[in-house]
Amino acid sequence: DTEVTQTPKHLVMGMTNKKSLKCEQHMGHRAMYWYKQKAKKPPELMFVYSYEKLSINESVPSRFSPECPNSSLLNLHLHALQPEDSALYLCATAGGIPDTQYFGPGTRLTVL
Amino acid sequence: GQQVMQIPQYQHVQEGEDFTTYCNSSTTLSNIQWYKQRPGGHPVFLIQLVKSGEVKKQKRLTFQFGEAKKNSSLHITATQTTDVGTYFCAGRSGGSYIPTFGRGTSLIVHP
Numbered sequence: 640d641t642e643v644t645q646t647p648k649h650l651v652m653g654m655t656n657k658k659s660l661k662c663e664q665h666m667g668h669r670a671m672y673w674y675k676q677k678a679k680k681p682p683e684l685m686f687v688y689s690y691e692k693l694s695i696n697e698s699v700p701s702r703f704s705p706e707c708p709n710s711s712l713l714n715l716h717l718h719a720l721q722p723e724d725s726a727l728y729l730c731a732t733a734g735g736i737p738d739t740q741y742f743g744p745g746t747r748l749t750v751l
Numbered sequence: 752g753q754q755v756m757q758i759p760q761y762q763h764v765q766e767g768e769d770f771t772t773y774c775n776s777s778t779t780l781s782n783i784q785w786y787k788q789r790p791g792g793h794p795v796f797l798i799q800l801v802k803s804g805e806v807k808k809q810k811r812l813t814f815q816f817g818e819a820k821k822n823s824s825l826h827i828t829a830t831q832t833t834d835v836g837t838y839f840c841a842g843r844s845g846g847s848y849i850p851t852f853g854r855g856t857s858l859i860v861h862p
Contacts, residue, residue, distance in 0.1 A: 679855075679857070680854070680855075681839055681852035681853065681854055681855050682794065682839075682852055684849060687849065695849065727793075729793055729794070738781075738782055738784060738799065738843050738848075738850055739784060739796050739799055740784075740794075740796065740841075740850070741796060742786075742793045742794045742795070742796075743793065744792070744793050745793045
């Protein structure tokens with residue numbers, strides 16, 4: 640069971656498409672993260688939101704655009720992606736035990 | 752920047768054998784967390800260690816944090832097929848509030 644949900648579970652998109660990934664949490668956590676994970680690799684940090692403000696952008700290309708509409712929601716807008724962007728995109732929150740991150744189930748993205 | 756090295760990358764064991772994965776940091780850590788990711792799944796938090804020399808147990812899993820707070824280990828006694836997955840450590844140093852993940856150890860248990 641997870642208190643962090645992500646939609647969609649799977650997404651296939653072309654390089655000219657615009658799509659969005661959504662993450663929702665009801666844990667009351669004030670830090671929210673986007674990670675990218677390639678097969679057989681650890682999660683790679685993309686963005687961190689703290690109290691709904693973007694606090695860290697790990698030099699992510701502008702074709703990825705994060706948004707935090709409120710304390711429960713986190714979006715990742717995708718535009719003009721490349722096939723190498725195919726990966727598992729994980730949302731995580733932190734707030735209870737310091738530094739402990741609770742991951743959502745992820746969106747498995749394929750870019751054709 | 753902070754680096755967290757984790758070995759081995761893969762470990763094959765027969766069911767019932769023990770398993771250990773090790774993490775080493777280039778800097779002193781404030782804390783270290785361990786996560787498990789099942790095949791096709793997402794990382795799930797297992798435990799956090801904070802104190803120098805700390806040892807914590809969860810059933811067949813034993814977690815240790817080194818005296819210098821630069822290394823940690825996860826030991827599983829008598830592995831079961833349900834232990835299959837990739838185990839990640841993630842450590843945070845005082846200069847950052849974002850943990851750095853190790854590369855993970857994939858455990859394969861043969862029945």
